[in-house]
Amino acid sequence: MNLKNQVEWALHCCSVMMGLPQGATLPAKVLAEFHGVPKEYLSKALQSLSQQGIVIGTLGPNGGYRLAKSPDEITFLDIVEAVEGKRSGFSCAEIRGNNPCLPKKHKAGKPCTIARYMWQADEAWRTSLRGVTLAELGRQLAEDVPAEVLSKSHEWLVARG
Amino acid sequence: MNLKNQVEWALHCCSVMMGLPQGATLPAKVLAEFHGVPKEYLSKALQSLSQQGIVIGTLGPNGGYRLAKSPDEITFLDIVEAVEGKRSGFSCAEIRGNNPCLPKKHKAGKPCTIARYMWQADEAWRTSLRGVTLAELGRQLAEDVPAEVLSKSHEWLVARG
DNA sequence: TTAATTACGGATGAATAATATCCGTAATTA
DNA sequence: TAATTACGGATATTATTCATCCGTAATTAA
Numbered sequence: 001m002n003l004k005n006q007v008e009w010a011l012h013c014c015s016v017m018m019g020l021p022q023g024a025t026l027p028a029k030v031l032a033e034f035h036g037v038p039k040e041y042l043s044k045a046l047q048s049l050s051q052q053g054i055v056i057g058t059l060g061p062n063g064g065y066r067l068a069k070s071p072d073e074i075t076f077l078d079i080v081e082a083v084e085g086k087r088s089g090f091s092c093a094e095i096r097g098n099n100p101c102l103p104k105k106h107k108a109g110k111p112c113t114i115a116r117y118m119w120q121a122d123e124a125w126r127t128s129l130r131g132v133t134l135a136e137l138g139r140q141l142a143e144d145v146p147a148e149v150l151s152k153s154h155e156w157l158v159a160r161g
Numbered sequence: 162m163n164l165k166n167q168v169e170w171a172l173h174c175c176s177v178m179m180g181l182p183q184g185a186t187l188p189a190k191v192l193a194e195f196h197g198v199p200k201e202y203l204s205k206a207l208q209s210l211s212q213q214g215i216v217i218g219t220l221g222p223n224g225g226y227r228l229a230k231s232p233d234e235i236t237f238l239d240i241v242e243a244v245e246g247k248r249s250g251f252s253c254a255e256i257r258g259n260n261p262c263l264p265k266k267h268k269a270g271k272p273c274t275i276a277r278y279m280w281q282a283d284e285a286w287r288t289s290l291r292g293v294t295l296a297e298l299g300r301q302l303a304e305d306v307p308a309e310v311l312s313k314s315h316e317w318l319v320a321r322g
Numbered sequence: 323t324t325a326a327t328t329a330c331g332g333a334t335g336a337a338t339a340a341t342a343t344c345c346g347t348a349a350t351t352a
Numbered sequence: 353t354a355a356t357t358a359c360g361g362a363t364a365t366t367a368t369t370c371a372t373c374c375g376t377a378a379t380t381a382a
Contacts, residue, residue: 001162001165001250002340004162004340008276011279012256028358029357034261035256035259036258038341041343044342047358057357058350058358059356060351060356061351061357062352062356062357063351063358084162089162089164089250091163098196099195099310100317101316117237117298118164120289120293121289121290124285124289125283128281128285129279141274144270144271149260149262156262165368166369166370167369199370199371204329204330208329208330211329218329219328220378221327221328221329221379222328223327223380224327226329
């Protein structure tokens with residue numbers, strides 16, 4: 001069980017887009033260079049974010065990506081699900097149906113008991129991610145990252161956007 | 162992101178071992194047949210459970226597996242971690258370190274802010290799984306599964322153990 | 323003592339998913 | 353018109369999961 005590394009990249013990209021001036025954009029190329037990841041593959045993640053309405057991609061020179069909503073309206077879950085999909089990490093293969101003691105005509109009834117507990121845990125995971133907004137991330141980063149690094153990064157990015 | 166199907170198998174196997182008479186065992190072959198899964202591969206999952214002290218495997222004819230502890234001392238998390246490992250589903254590649262604006266001599270400090278939120282969600286997932294014991298699963302199964310299926314399955318298994 | 327049965331672990335192959343690149347198209351800007 | 357960009361499809365590469373096979377040691381019953 002492992003999340004795609006695109007999830008990590010998408011979160012970091014949204015994080016830096018948060019610091020952008022109103023309407024300004026960052027091209028995939030710049031985001032890729034800033035994070036030291038392959039541009040072509042990162043683009044796939046950014047396109048996923050675009051499809052889910054989390055960022056807006058604009059074409060042409062001076063084009064690029066920017067957040068589609070306010071940072072307090074974007075949660076970690078939005079970003080994770082955009083890249084990773086919404087399916088649970090646990091998929092039930094219904095092996096209970098292979099029980100040789102089941103009557104032939106067995107109606108489905110409830111989903112598998114074991115699966116229900118696994119999905120409950122999955123929901124707890126999503127609830128946790130849903131509780132973290134980009135805005136909160138920004139506040140925490142302001143505490144964690146030296147002000148100089150933040151301002152230099154901001155300059156670096158704006159200069160290339 | 163997907164858990165191994167061995168996780169599902171391990172949970173179902175523990176579930177049926179729970180119904181066994183004191184000291185009785187079920188060989189991998191029987192567990193595999195009951196659940197309709199490949200014996201050789203299921204064995205790997207059972208060996209993982211054995212290594213983690215969740216089940217006890219005994220050799221020789223009449224050998225097989227049985228639970229190593231009381232059902233109220235075994236949680237879903239124990240079983241999931243035995244098969245899937247204890248590492249978080251999110252692995253931080255420290256791409257923040259690729260930021261071109263970082264000073265050369267940058268000391269690590271706290272772990273990445275984004276990773277911390279992801280790990281927090283992972284912990285919520287584990288907490289949920291830790292809250293479900295085999296004993297509770299057993300009570301729920303008694304509600305969900307027709308009594309006749311339960312008793313027939315019990316007979317079928319005990320006859321082959 | 324022998325033969326059968328079982329867990330266990332290592333080695334290996336097959337299938338699937340993740341990672342990564344490439345290229346053509348359309349839109350936009352200078 | 354030329355350059356730049358997002359976008360989507362196709363394809364190659366790598367890692368992981370899934371699965372099987374086989375030899376070893378322990379245990380039991382005949």
